[in-house]
Amino acid sequence: xTKRKEFDQGLEQLHNLLVEMGGxxxxxxVEAMEALKVIDIDRAKIVxxxxxxxxxxxxxxxxxxxxLIATQQPVAKDLRRILSAFKIASDLERMGDLAVDVAKxxxxxxxxxxxxxxxxxxxxxxxxxxxxxESIQSFVQENVDLAYKMAKDDxxxxxxxGQITRELFSLMxxxxxxxxxxxxxxxxxxxMERFGDHATNIGESVVYLVTGNRPDLxx
Amino acid sequence: MxxxxxxxxxxxxxxxxxxLKNVSLTIPEKAITAFIGPSGCGKSTLLRTLNRxxxxxxxxxxxGGIAIGGTEIYSNEVDVETLRKKVGMxxxxxxxxxxxxxxxxxxxPRLHGVTSxxxxxxxxxxxxxxxxxxxxxxxxxxxxxxxxxxxxxQRLCIARALAVNPDILLMDEATSALDPISTLKIExxxxxxxxxxxxxxxxxxxxxxxxxxxxxxxxxxxxxIEYSDTEKLFSNPTDQRTEDYISGRFG
Numbered sequence: 228x229t230k231r232k233e234f235d236q237g238l239e240q241l242h243n244l245l246v247e248m249g250g251x252x253x254x255x256x257v258e259a260m261e262a263l264k265v266i267d268i269d270r271a272k273i274v275x276x277x278x279x280x281x282x283x284x285x286x287x288x289x290x291x292x293x294x295l296i297a298t299q300q301p302v303a304k305d306l307r308r309i310l311s312a313f314k315i316a317s318d319l320e321r322m323g324d325l326a327v328d329v330a331k332x333x334x335x336x337x338x339x340x341x342x343x344x345x346x347x348x349x350x351x352x353x354x355x356x357x358x359x360x361e362s363i364q365s366f367v368q369e370n371v372d373l374a375y376k377m378a379k380d381d382x383x384x385x386x387x388x389g390q391i392t393r394e395l396f397s398l399m400x401x402x403x404x405x406x407x408x409x410x411x412x413x414x415x416x417x418x419m420e421r422f423g424d425h426a427t428n429i430g431e432s433v434v435y436l437v438t439g440n441r442p443d444l445x446x
Numbered sequence: 447m448x449x450x451x452x453x454x455x456x457x458x459x460x461x462x463x464x465x466l467k468n469v470s471l472t473i474p475e476k477a478i479t480a481f482i483g484p485s486g487c488g489k490s491t492l493l494r495t496l497n498r499x500x501x502x503x504x505x506x507x508x509x510g511g512i513a514i515g516g517t518e519i520y521s522n523e524v525d526v527e528t529l530r531k532k533v534g535m536x537x538x539x540x541x542x543x544x545x546x547x548x549x550x551x552x553x554x555p556r557l558h559g560v561t562s563x564x565x566x567x568x569x570x571x572x573x574x575x576x577x578x579x580x581x582x583x584x585x586x587x588x589x590x591x592x593x594x595x596x597x598x599x600q601r602l603c604i605a606r607a608l609a610v611n612p613d614i615l616l617m618d619e620a621t622s623a624l625d626p627i628s629t630l631k632i633e634x635x636x637x638x639x640x641x642x643x644x645x646x647x648x649x650x651x652x653x654x655x656x657x658x659x660x661x662x663x664x665x666x667x668x669x670x671i672e673y674s675d676t677e678k679l680f681s682n683p684t685d686q687r688t689e690d691y692i693s694g695r696f697g
Contacts, residue, residue, distance in 0.1 A: 230695050300653055302680045302692050439682035 237295045241288055241312045242367075248284050248319040249363035253356055255326035256422065262333045263415065264345050271333035274326055281323040284388075288316040301325040304436070311436040313365065318425040321358065325418045325425075332400070332409050332411045333379035342398060348412065351387045351419040354380055355426060369437050374430035378444035384423040391406070391416040450475030450613070450644050451496065456510035458491060460503065465491045467668040473661075475613075475644040478636055480655035483646075483665035484691065489648045492665070495618050496531035496646065498526050507692075515613070520695065531558065534607030538619040540599035542591035542606075547574075547583050550591045550602055554610035569609050576642075577605035578635050597628025601635065605664045608643075615639065617647040621654065633658050652692055664688045 240425060255274050262270035293308045301309055361377035364370070393418075395409040427444045435441050451473035458466035466488045473479050477645035491500065498519065500506045510661040514517050515694070519529055542550050551570045552560075560566055570587070574580040579601040583594065591602055600620060606616060617636070621629040636645055636658055649655050655662050655676065662676045664685075672679060683689045692695055 234694070243604050302652070302656065303683055303689050306681070 232436045233303075234305070237291055237299070238308060240291050241295075241309065244253075244284050244288050245315055245319070245330060246363060247366060248281060248288075248316060248323075248365075249359060251277075251281050251284070252319050252326065253359050255323055256329075256356050256359070257350060259326045259329035259333070260349055263329060263336075264349060266333055266336050266339065266341070268334060268337055271330035272329040275334075278323050278327050281320055285316045285320040286306060288312055289369075296431045304439075306434050309433040311366075314432045315429050318428045322422055322425045325422050328418050329415055330444065332415055335411060336408065342408050342412075343394075345412075346390045347387050347394070348415055348419065351391070351416065351423075353386055354384050355419050355422045356386070358384075358423055358426035359429075362426045362433070365430060365433045366436075369381050369433065371434050371437050374433040375444065378430045379384065381423045381445070384420055388416045388420040400402045451646075452511075452513040453492075454511045454513070456492070456495065456508070456512060458488075458500065458509075459505075459507040461505040465668050466495075469668075469670055471663060471670060471673060473644065473646060473650055474641060474644070477660040478640050478645045478647065478658055479663065480649055480659035481652075481663050481665060482541075482655050482691075483671075484696065485491045485650075486667075487665040488668040489663075490618055491668075493618055493646060493648050496616055497530050497535055497616070499535070501526065512603055521634060522581050530545060531610045532612050533614040533616060534610065534612040535616040535618065536600065536603050536607060536620045539623050540596055540603050542599050542602050545591060546588045547591050547594070547602060548587040551605050551609045552692045554606060558610060564660065572600075572611040573605040576608050576639065577601045578631065578638070579605055595628070597624050597631060600632060601626065603638075604632075604635065607640075612643065614644045614646065617645065621652060622650060628693060629654070654681075666691070 255277065258270055259274045261267070262274065292312055295309055296306075299305075358377050358380050359374055365373035365377060392413050395413045398405045399409045424445055431442055431444050434444075451471075453469055453473070456469040457464070458464055469488075469492060481493060481567065483489045485514060493507055495508065495512060496498045496514070496519075500508070508520060514533070517524065543553060545553070548570055552566045552571050555566060555569050560569065571580060571584075574583065579598060582598060583602075591599060593595075594602065604615070621632050624632065633654065636647070636679040640660075647655075659676045661673065662669045663673045664678045664679065664683075672683055672685045674684070679688065680692060683692065
């Protein structure tokens with residue numbers, strides 16, 4: 228029935244690249260957070276070193292998507308699929324950068340003892356990792372319900388972020404020598420919170436892909 | 447926008463073949479409406495009912511009605527010649543008469559009784575200007591219409607249709623025999639003409655429908671599957687069959 232071999236192959240390539248980027252970003256997040264927990268410099272450096280691969284995948288998506296638009300004149304859901312791929316790839320690329328930001332914090336903490344054992348930051352990381360996984364799953368399955376469910380988890384991330392900053396502020400007030408490290412750790416909280424927002428953006432792109440409407444899940 | 451053309455439960459048979467099935471459509475005036483669909487879906491048949499071109503095909507039977515500006519065009523009182531003056535048509539192949547450029551445009555007005563040279567000169571100039579052809583041919587109006595390019599011939603046919611002051615212009619695959627530049631010129635021309643005329647076009651080129659029209663009707667097997675604003679139909683169609691067709695999954 229279908230007469231669009233080349234077009235469908237192109238769309239499949241986009242799909243596979245996005246799934247690959249999703250897996251890459253999840254791993255970068257986990258590795259960066261593991262490195263932070265024990266200030267493992269080597270592990271952090273690997274995260275930083277691998278990031279250009281993610282950028283290359285995003286560029287590849289732009290390249291394939293542009294080619295499909297130029298040569299296949301996509302309409303309706305085909306067009307939304309390509310537009311969503313651009314947007315999702317851009318979100319995933321930013322998520323990769325945020326994992327790198329966490330890894331850079333690890334490098335700046337080289338040789339220091341942590342002022343407190345990390346509990347809530349790894350919890351945030353676990354939730355945003357799950358959100359990332361679910362956002363990619365919602366894309367793979369074109370599952371709007373999953374996209375909405377995933378976006379709800381962002382509330383927990385925001386709550387944890389508030390809690391972490393309060394805790395770190397009190398540590399700074401207790402002892403000014405904590406300020407440098409506590410600031411860095413609160414940045415990590417901010418990075419995780421942004422990470423979750425990008426996962427929510429992916430959910431929005433999935434809803435747009437499936438329904439043609441753009442919801443605001445970041446509320 | 448006023449609903450200029452009202453098609454009401456139209457059924458058309460070629461002998462035993464049921465070519466149009468219960469088609470009801472309201473086509474607004476001073477806008478471009480495009481009919482799309484795979485070959486044999488009935489889009490050209492419907493276009494041809496709008497100026498009764500199907501009357502000439504033996505064995506054609508029509509049920510239901512078409513009203514243009516409130517007048518039922520299949521009633522016995524309607525004079526087909528008058529109808530076709532009001533509803534002009536441009537075909538796939540440019541079909542100028544074997545006459546001069548001037549005489550092609552003046553043909554209709556002369557037929558309808560205009561004899562004054564001054565009046566004819568004026569009509570020819572206005573029509574050629576409206577068809578965006580005047581500047582290219584004004585210096586050799588007496589030359590044969592066969593001496594100009596296919597794209598120019600098609601614009602000449604449009605000028606010829608405009609010369610009798612129609613309300614509606616039907617375009618049946620009017621650019622499919624033309625090169626891309628000539629196609630673009632006709633598309634731009636259609637955009638200009640829609641301020642004064644109601645245009646209904648049949649096209650196999652979906653992207654042309656997407657570029658040019660205000661509304662699009664998608665036909666399949668003699669039925670209207672979807673009719674909506676062109677932007678909506680090409681960005682988020684309601685019916686899966688429309689989506690499949692415009693995405694090139696069949697047809």
